[in-house]
Structure formats: C-alpha cells, structure tokens
Amino acid sequence: FGVSGRDGAAHALVGEATGGVAGGAFCYTNLDSVSVGVVLRLDDAIAKGTDSATVLDHLLAHPYVAGLVAGGELLEYGAHLVNEGGLAAVGRIHADGLVVVGDAAGLTLNTGLTVRGMDLAIGSAIAAAHAVDLALTSGDTSADGLAAYRNLLNESFVGQDMRTYAKAPAFLERPRTYTEYGPLAAQVLHDEFDVSPTPRRPLRKVATGALKASPLKLRELIGDGIAAWRSL
Structure with missing residues (x-):
C-alpha cells in the first residue's frame, strides 16, 4: 500500500472489481491487518445468478488486489445486509422503552461516491443517548418520553445529510x-x-x-x- 507508521490507505474500486454486478469494492488498511470486501446490490446479484462470496473470490483473484494481499492470512470474514433506501426508508425509530440507531433504523447513505454508515451510526447513537438521558431524567421512557430522539436526530448532521441526499437512492437505481x-x-x-x-x-x-x-x-x-x- 506504500504507507508507513500510522499512515493508512483506503482504496475504493468499481468496474471489473465486482464482475459486472452493480456495486463496488474496497481495500482498507488497519493497524495490523487489511480489510477487503465487496458492496453489491442484492437484486442485481440475484438477477446475474451470483452471490457475494463468488464476487469476493473474483475480486481477490484480480491482479491488483492479489498483489496487495499476497502472503496474507485470513483472520475473519462476515456479511451484512444493508438498507440503502435513504430518508424514505427511515420509519419508526422509537417506541416504549426502545430507540433504534444505525442501519437498523435505515440510517445509511450511498452518495454515489461514498457509502456511509459507521459515522451515521455513531451520530444516531449520540442523539439516542441524549434522548434516553432526557427520558430517564423525566421518568418517562414511553414512546412519548423518547420522542425527543427524532428531533435530536433531525437536528444533527445525520438528519441533515439524510435530507441532503434524499433523492440519491432513486437516481442510483x-x-x-x-x-x-x-x-x-x-x-x-x-x-x-x-x-x-x-x-x-x-x-x-x-x-x-x-x-x-x-x-x-x-x-x-x-x-x-x-x-x-x-x-x-
């Protein structure tokens, strides 16, 4: 990757990286490991008769990526289904004694250039913590008592960015x-x-x-x- 010390690199890949399936791929450096993966549209993968494991193997065999991970040892792997419906997919995010954060609440963004989720999860968790604190202080943890969560979320960068890119999912279809x-x-x-x-x-x-x-x-x-x- 051409980095040293605590420097890092993040490579975003498109095109042949996914073998023709709509989506993209990534290679990230961590402190002592490398994360490699693909992000695919589920409907397109199904339509093309393939799956994420097959596409990932295709990516790892690509000369560019193969050179980056040559000699490496597999430490762990995972898969995750993410909702990319944008603002329109965010439904009820609080109930009696409950608040929903991160991608479980539909708080993910594909802007065409970046795919975001981790920062929105952190931002929504901060808003949720404030709402829970208010609810506990008032002694009301019902849905009404936790209603401040949506207001806090809307006022944060999470809500503002979700509104900014509200039309992105339809375009990226x-x-x-x-x-x-x-x-x-x-x-x-x-x-x-x-x-x-x-x-x-x-x-x-x-x-x-x-x-x-x-x-x-x-x-x-x-x-x-x-x-x-x-x-x-």
Missing part, C-alpha cells in the same frame, strides 16, 4: 450507472492517456467519439447529468 458509464469513462481515459504516433485529438473530440461508439444516447447523458445534479 438507474441501471446505466453500473453498465454503460463505466466503459464510456474507461474509453475516454484510455484514448486520452494512450501514447502512440497518432496525432492527438482535443479532449472534447475524444469524449464525443467515445459517446458515439457507446450505446448511450446524448439525451440520456444529459438527463442523467441533470438528475445527478439534483440528487447528489
């Missing part, structure tokens, strides 16, 4: 996000950085040529761009 755009971007980058005796073309012509060669239509690109601007 678009299949083109995981199919046509990857090859298009790869072609543009390949043509732009390729070194050959062929005369260079302006970037705008490189991009236009790649778009014409792809199944994407200009109106789809414009429509998706506008939707991304409004959602992300």
Whole structure:
C-alpha cells in the first residue's frame, strides 16, 4: 500500500472489481491487518445468478488486489445486509422503552461516491443517548418520553445529510450507472492517456467519439447529468 507508521490507505474500486454486478469494492488498511470486501446490490446479484462470496473470490483473484494481499492470512470474514433506501426508508425509530440507531433504523447513505454508515451510526447513537438521558431524567421512557430522539436526530448532521441526499437512492437505481458509464469513462481515459504516433485529438473530440461508439444516447447523458445534479 506504500504507507508507513500510522499512515493508512483506503482504496475504493468499481468496474471489473465486482464482475459486472452493480456495486463496488474496497481495500482498507488497519493497524495490523487489511480489510477487503465487496458492496453489491442484492437484486442485481440475484438477477446475474451470483452471490457475494463468488464476487469476493473474483475480486481477490484480480491482479491488483492479489498483489496487495499476497502472503496474507485470513483472520475473519462476515456479511451484512444493508438498507440503502435513504430518508424514505427511515420509519419508526422509537417506541416504549426502545430507540433504534444505525442501519437498523435505515440510517445509511450511498452518495454515489461514498457509502456511509459507521459515522451515521455513531451520530444516531449520540442523539439516542441524549434522548434516553432526557427520558430517564423525566421518568418517562414511553414512546412519548423518547420522542425527543427524532428531533435530536433531525437536528444533527445525520438528519441533515439524510435530507441532503434524499433523492440519491432513486437516481442510483438507474441501471446505466453500473453498465454503460463505466466503459464510456474507461474509453475516454484510455484514448486520452494512450501514447502512440497518432496525432492527438482535443479532449472534447475524444469524449464525443467515445459517446458515439457507446450505446448511450446524448439525451440520456444529459438527463442523467441533470438528475445527478439534483440528487447528489
């Protein structure tokens, strides 16, 4: 990973990393270990007749990742089903003697560039702790007594970020996000950085040529761009 001391690295991977399944992959360094995993859309994995274990094996066999983990020993593994419905998926988060935090409450965010959950879990736990403290102080741990939790959550960065990206899940449902755009971007980058005796073309012509060669239509690109601007 090219790091030393207490420095670390976080690699986010897309494209061939998931073998064509909508999603992405990651490689994180810890103090004395490395975390490697995939994040997949369950419906797309089912539609393609595969599963997370198969996709993970595919990732580990990729030359880039294989070189990072060569000689390593498997310490542990796990799997987790995460709700990425955004704000619309957050339902009832408190009841008599109960508050729900983290991804159990639907508090996860996929912004297209980052997948967040841990920070939202911490933020919601802080809001929950304050609400529980208020409830215990007042002697009312009923649903009404714990109602401050939702207000505290909404006022925190968790609630604000959930509102900011409320439209992101619907945008990221678009299949083109995981199919046509990857090859298009790869072609543009390949043509732009390729070194050959062929005369260079302006970037705008490189991009236009790649778009014409792809199944994407200009109106789809414009429509998706506008939707991304409004959602992300």
